[in-house]
Amino acid sequence: MNRRIIIVTAVHGPSAPFLPEAHESLCAQELPAGWEWHWVVQEDGTSDDVAPYVPxxxxxxxxxxxxxxxxxxxxxxxxxxxGEYVKVLDADDLLTPGALARDLAALEGDRDLGWATSRVLDLLPDGSTAGFPGDPGEGPVERGTLLDFWTAHDFRAPVHPASLFVRRDLLLALGGWMALPASEDTGLLLALNAVSRGWFSAEVGLLYRKWEGQATGQAAHVDPAERASRMAVVEARARALASLSRRCG
Known part of the structure; x- marks a missing residue:
């Protein structure tokens, strides 16, 4: 029986038209012999707007x-x-060729690693791409280093949570994504790094689509009061997990 990577995608009506392109990027992935992927598309709601776009x-x-x-x-x-691993793929984003194989190779090659991320480029409306300054070098991400960077840089992590690849058991042990209106993926990433080493691939693994309908572009996402509350909960959780991990370790 083949071993499996589960691709998890949350989708709502406005982002549904991008699903066929996301599927194309999945179909372009090549995995080692004995491995396969399965895509779980979960609508955030029960409308009739998403199903027509599901491949x-x-x-x-x-x-x-x-x-x-x-x-x-x-x-x-x-x-x-x-599956043994879970890969995040937002409905409006695209994997680059080789992304899944690189993530898999990193974690299969070192059982001490719990998760992996990769370099991400913004995919702009005109089809061009733009990079992020300050990407770390390729290699392991030691425990606790993401929180240190995040708190020192206005709550911005040095690696992108939308590119996350993670061991399923570890993801479940942490309860999945945080129950927040936004930043739930950053909260998970910092929690993972509080208890486990990770890996960063310097090769581009994801194209992060920028478009006017995306949730992170809405005014509520940057409301100062809500943002402060989200960041406080994210930080408190990561610090609590790090403390418990040290005591139990």
Missing amino acids: DDARVTFRQGRPGGPGVARTIALAHAD
């Missing part, structure tokens, strides 16, 4: 549920994630 592919499972935000949708999708 007709036996490797794709489509589910719906009551709305709770992308973190809730991804977490509930784990009920259908029966």
Whole structure:
């Protein structure tokens, strides 16, 4: 029996038209012999807007549920994630060729690593791309280093949570994504780094689409009061996990 990577995608009506392109980027992935991927697409809601865009592919499972935000949708999708690894792919983003194989090689090559991320480029509306300044060098990300950087740089992590690849058991042990209206993926990333070493691939692994309908472009996302509250909870959780990990280790 093949070993499996589960791709988890949260989607709502406005982002659904991008699903076929995300599927194309998945189909372009090449994995080592004995490995396969399965895509779980979880709608954040129960509309009729998403299903028409879900690819007709036996490797794709489509589910719906009551709305709770992308973190809730991804977490509930784990009920259908029966693989050893979970890869995040937002509905409007694209994997680059080789991304899954590089993530897999890093974690299969070192059982002490719990997760991996990669370099990300913004995909702009005109089709051009733009990079992020200050990407770390390729290699392991030691425990606790993301929180240190994040707190010193206005709550911005040095690696992108949208490129996350993680061991399923570790993801479940941490409860999945945080129950926040936004920054739930950053919260998970910092929690993972509080208890486990990770890996950063310097090769571009994800194209992060920028478009006017994306959630991170909405005014509520940058509301100062809400942002401060989100960041406080994210930091407190990461510090608590780090403390517990040291005491238990």
